Amino acid sequence: MTEKNYSFETLQVHAGQVPDPVTGARAVPIYQTTAFVFDSAEQAAGRFALTDAGNVYTRLTNPTTAVVDARVAALEGGTSAVTVASGSAAITYAILN
Known part of the structure; x- marks a missing residue:
């Protein structure tokens, strides 16, 4: 959405x-899951090593x-x-990364 000049309020929502694409639902679903399925052990290894993008x-x-x-990045004008x-997790990420 950031290619166009949307207002701050529009970015907050969208x-x-x-x-x-199937239901046309606008609201973001809340995924209450802790684990995800992988196609192979190699894919899982790549995702846990953070070399392959995707949910882990x-x-x-x-x-x-x-x-x-993505929404926070758009609102702040950042890339991610x-x-x-x-x-505590935020402090750890800031120091170790």
Whole structure:
């Protein structure tokens, strides 16, 4: 959505997400899962090593937080963002990365 000059208010509601192609639903679903399926052991290894993009484990990323990350980045004018589960996790990410 950031290619166009949307207002801040519009970005707050729509950035980082497109309507579901099957249902047309606009709201972001909340994925209450902790684990994801992999096509192979190699794919799982690549994702856990963070060399392959995709969901691994909800504490790292999931479809819901991916939308939040994209939305915050759009609102702040950045290229990406990271959401974490706690302030301690944020401090750890900031220091170790």
